[in-house]
Amino acid sequence: MVVLHGAGSCKENHHDFARAAIGAELAAIAFDQRGHGESEGAMDGRVIDDVADMAALLRSRIGGSAAIALRGSSMGGYVALVSAAAVNAAAVVAICPASDEGLRRGLSSNRFTFDADRPALDRFLADHDVASAARELEVPVLLLHAEGDEQVPVEHSRELAALFRSPRSRLITIPGGHHRSIQHDAEMQAVSLRFIARELESG
Numbered sequence: 001m002v003v004l005h006g007a008g009s010c011k012e013n014h015h016d017f018a019r020a021a022i023g024a025e026l027a028a029i030a031f032d033q034r035g036h037g038e039s040e041g042a043m044d045g046r047v048i049d050d051v052a053d054m055a056a057l058l059r060s061r062i063g064g065s066a067a068i069a070l071r072g073s074s075m076g077g078y079v080a081l082v083s084a085a086a087v088n089a090a091a092v093v094a095i096c097p098a099s100d101e102g103l104r105r106g107l108s109s110n111r112f113t114f115d116a117d118r119p120a121l122d123r124f125l126a127d128h129d130v131a132s133a134a135r136e137l138e139v140p141v142l143l144l145h146a147e148g149d150e151q152v153p154v155e156h157s158r159e160l161a162a163l164f165r166s167p168r169s170r171l172i173t174i175p176g177g178h179h180r181s182i183q184h185d186a187e188m189q190a191v192s193l194r195f196i197a198r199e200l201e202s203g
Helices: 011-023 047-062 075-083 100-108 118-127 130-136 154-161 186-202
Strands: 002-004 069-073 091-095 141-146 170-174
Touching: 002 011, 002 047, 002 075, 011 186, 047 075, 069 075, 069 186, 075 091, 075 100, 075 130, 091 186, 100 118, 130 154, 141 154, 141 186, 154 170, 170 186
Parallel strands: 002 069, 069 091, 091 141, 141 170
Antiparallel strands: none
């Protein structure tokens, strides 16, 4: 699976999940998106291309026809949903996924600290509506959202969950918590891994 971090985060913040994936005999790759961590250059309109490159790299290591899942948190959850069709993902896990509108507001208000080509990234966000992507997705999606999320309201995931086509998609909301609590919760990581393993096996 390809693991996608949130705005202002980095790949190291998801190493615990990547290690759990390897323990479950699932190959995983976490990378710094443009403008983050050790990646060079500003984040721009090549978001989906970068996810596709990581998916291709992973497939090259484990077999060219291998099924791929995407797992992302916050902005990474948004990216996972809007890029799933392009990379032919077999399953998606999105944790407290951000909305395109919320990301655009954060970008315009200079709330984000990562390096961004703001005009290019704003165009990308305007052109990739997460609700439209959710409506078109055929693959199973697992949404996880903390009801105490102070950045992305849980209602956003409830609205997205109503749009998914696959009957195997599901939404799990967790009482309390905060925007980053679920991504490091061992029980929810196990739920995510079981979901991904089941869908990759059935695919």
